[in-house]
Amino acid sequence: MDPWYVTLIKALVLCLVLLGGFAYMTVIERKLLGRFQHRYGPNRVGPFGLLQPIADAIKSIFKEDITVSAADKFVFYLAPFVSIVFALTAFGAIPAGPAGSLFGFNPWVMDLDIGLLFVFAATSIGVYGIFLGGWASNSKYALLGSLRASAQMISYELGLGLSALTVIMIAGSLNFRQIVEMGVWSLHPLLWIPLIIAFCTYVISSIAEINRTPFDMPEAEQEIVAGYLTEYSSIKWALFQMAEYVNSFTAAAVISTLFLGGYKGPVFLEPWIPGISSWPFIWLILKMAIFIFLFIWLRATLPRLRYDQLMRFGWIYLFEIALGGAILTGFLIAFVI
Amino acid sequence: MTIKEAGTVSSSVQGHGDFETKYMRVNVGPQHPSTHGVLRLVVDLDGERIANLIPQIGYLHTGFEKTMENRTYQQGVTYTNRMDYLHGFAHDFAYCVSVEKLLDAQVPIRAQRVRVILNELNRIASHLVFFATGLLDMGALTLYFYTMREREKILDIFEMVCGVRMNYGYFRIGGLSRDVPEGFEDAVRAFIKDFPPMIKQYAAMFAKNDIFLQRTRDVGVVTQEMALDYGLTGPSLRATGLGLDFRKTQPYSSYEDYSFDVPTATEGDIHARFMVRFEEMGESLKIVEQALNRLEPGPYKDPDRRISLPPRSELENSMEAVIFHFKLVTEGFHPPRGEVYVPTESARGELGYYIVSDGGSMPYRVKVRIPSLMNLQSLAPACIGGLFADMVMNIASFDPVLGDVDK
Numbered sequence: 001m002d003p004w005y006v007t008l009i010k011a012l013v014l015c016l017v018l019l020g021g022f023a024y025m026t027v028i029e030r031k032l033l034g035r036f037q038h039r040y041g042p043n044r045v046g047p048f049g050l051l052q053p054i055a056d057a058i059k060s061i062f063k064e065d066i067t068v069s070a071a072d073k074f075v076f077y078l079a080p081f082v083s084i085v086f087a088l089t090a091f092g093a094i095p096a097g098p099a100g101s102l103f104g105f106n107p108w109v110m111d112l113d114i115g116l117l118f119v120f121a122a123t124s125i126g127v128y129g130i131f132l133g134g135w136a137s138n139s140k141y142a143l144l145g146s147l148r149a150s151a152q153m154i155s156y157e158l159g160l161g162l163s164a165l166t167v168i169m170i171a172g173s174l175n176f177r178q179i180v181e182m183g184v185w186s187l188h189p190l191l192w193i194p195l196i197i198a199f200c201t202y203v204i205s206s207i208a209e210i211n212r213t214p215f216d217m218p219e220a221e222q223e224i225v226a227g228y229l230t231e232y233s234s235i236k237w238a239l240f241q242m243a244e245y246v247n248s249f250t251a252a253a254v255i256s257t258l259f260l261g262g263y264k265g266p267v268f269l270e271p272w273i274p275g276i277s278s279w280p281f282i283w284l285i286l287k288m289a290i291f292i293f294l295f296i297w298l299r300a301t302l303p304r305l306r307y308d309q310l311m312r313f314g315w316i317y318l319f320e321i322a323l324g325g326a327i328l329t330g331f332l333i334a335f336v337i
Numbered sequence: 338m339t340i341k342e343a344g345t346v347s348s349s350v351q352g353h354g355d356f357e358t359k360y361m362r363v364n365v366g367p368q369h370p371s372t373h374g375v376l377r378l379v380v381d382l383d384g385e386r387i388a389n390l391i392p393q394i395g396y397l398h399t400g401f402e403k404t405m406e407n408r409t410y411q412q413g414v415t416y417t418n419r420m421d422y423l424h425g426f427a428h429d430f431a432y433c434v435s436v437e438k439l440l441d442a443q444v445p446i447r448a449q450r451v452r453v454i455l456n457e458l459n460r461i462a463s464h465l466v467f468f469a470t471g472l473l474d475m476g477a478l479t480l481y482f483y484t485m486r487e488r489e490k491i492l493d494i495f496e497m498v499c500g501v502r503m504n505y506g507y508f509r510i511g512g513l514s515r516d517v518p519e520g521f522e523d524a525v526r527a528f529i530k531d532f533p534p535m536i537k538q539y540a541a542m543f544a545k546n547d548i549f550l551q552r553t554r555d556v557g558v559v560t561q562e563m564a565l566d567y568g569l570t571g572p573s574l575r576a577t578g579l580g581l582d583f584r585k586t587q588p589y590s591s592y593e594d595y596s597f598d599v600p601t602a603t604e605g606d607i608h609a610r611f612m613v614r615f616e617e618m619g620e621s622l623k624i625v626e627q628a629l630n631r632l633e634p635g636p637y638k639d640p641d642r643r644i645s646l647p648p649r650s651e652l653e654n655s656m657e658a659v660i661f662h663f664k665l666v667t668e669g670f671h672p673p674r675g676e677v678y679v680p681t682e683s684a685r686g687e688l689g690y691y692i693v694s695d696g697g698s699m700p701y702r703v704k705v706r707i708p709s710l711m712n713l714q715s716l717a718p719a720c721i722g723g724l725f726a727d728m729v730m731n732i733a734s735f736d737p738v739l740g741d742v743d744k
Contacts, residue, residue: 033478036479037478037479037481037482037483038482038483038486039482140361140363141363144363144382144385144725147385148385213476214476214548216476217726223371223725223726223728223729224725225369225370299478300478300479301477301479302476302477302546302548303472303475303476303477303543303546303548303549303552304475304476304477304548304552304726305548305551305552306551306552306724306726306727307385307724307726308385308724309551309552
């Protein structure tokens, strides 16, 4: 255990890193979308448009902060904070390197035995931010958006939980570090089948969880204007955006940790650079980058599903495939291995 | 159910037990990201299911018809293309064809060919906007930029021909305002060569996409019977299985010279409306190519001095030319008494100008048969019972231009 002040400093640094990451992910996303769409993306502010997020931040802080007169004021102010606080909290449970690898400190904020459950809990509470925001705005479009967010949550959470169950059963732990240390190469090859199934269903459910295309119904701009964000402006709007991007970081980090060995680097590089596979941060960030790129790529490519189609998809396909995978895992563990 | 009836349906449903569920009345537009202009829809929602839908139009009413009744016939061309800003040449075309029939003017074959080329290119440009915005309404961002890229090339050709990219005003009654510039044929040929691979690229973006198919198949179905009852025309009617295309059935301005197919589909859903337009782009390209191959040098406007202005050179040595010039500029020509209507095919459907002449230099009455307005009547029956997200797709699939609707 680290002393409390070290944990506090690490938590603060993590928040700053995540918010900085959010700022630069907006630039990366816009640049990549630009490239997908035969245009440049932001390139005016600073070299290569790198100062764009600063300009955006200044703009959103100084915009008029409109509070709808008919809104439930307390909840209206509370909702963005619920979203951002729990989005930031969730990331704290994810280890970014082996124990003691960060100058003798542990590269994580919390080492929880129920790490995965904690992430699920925190991200689920984050949905309340969306729901409360839409409800308190006293706007019909915002209400529709938050209804969609709630309906969506019911449909993806099952797939998400059951896919994670496969990993939990194989690793025998909810602790992220034990899941990482499990090492997929040392497993019985038959177990790879349910793991691959779980990986696919988990990635799809994660995209639904973070409200990104093709599952971005809660803020479907062309249908319900901006969904739950319709009545928000200025920094409150920016907080929702932050929460959304931080959630996609969390989703990418959880996928990497559960299925791709998280913070562990490739061992075959060890003969050249000793110790490279246990460097903190770098491997987790690289693996997360793959998924962040995937999220952006999907946004550039796919149209949006209808919300009843997502519900059907979640309940009929995701749920049953993930359930099948989990049952297969249980069977393999009990009788074959 | 007509639109009027839709508005009078009780705005609540009786649930089980004592409670009563009220529909949520949502006002969509006139300022909404995907009503394609200033269309306002009053929607009663049961959850996300649409119970009633009442379209409200008139936010862009400009009074074009009345204005045209107070201008000479030739000046009318300035107004026609401002109604449908995406397929402006179709309006110029329809108006000119009608007045020319009234006047019995002889349009030279070169002018007819150029008109057809420009009209068909404009139809492609209009359909490109249809796909761009239609897919954008579904949340697919990227196709927008791909189709706009080709639309730019078409607009470049228009700019070359008449100096502007919108509100062309290039056609004149009796022909064209001036001959096409040098390099026009090469530019069109280059486009004909470049475009087919791009069509394949668009198809790859959405035609086999499972989400696109799920969103559009069996959604917003308009049967052929309904379509005829509601006066649906154009690609949306052809998507119900009836191959009515005025370029084929009542050819005007040399359309009878070209061989092309009229794409149809039978389902009548949003998917059919998308695919019919998609195939139409290829057919339009065929027409452009044939018209371009037959484009021969010659006069570009009716030589009749009572209809078109005399060339500048004649004014210097012919008194008669000066008199005609003076009469045309100050007063315009006087078509004989009578009325005329020529149906033409715009990118949106049957477009025609009903013009009544009292023998004066200005039309006594101009009434435009606007396809966007008539097609919008089918919106309510197509949407009611569907989901809110489908409504957006339905609007996109009828392809209304609000300048055209409200005129």
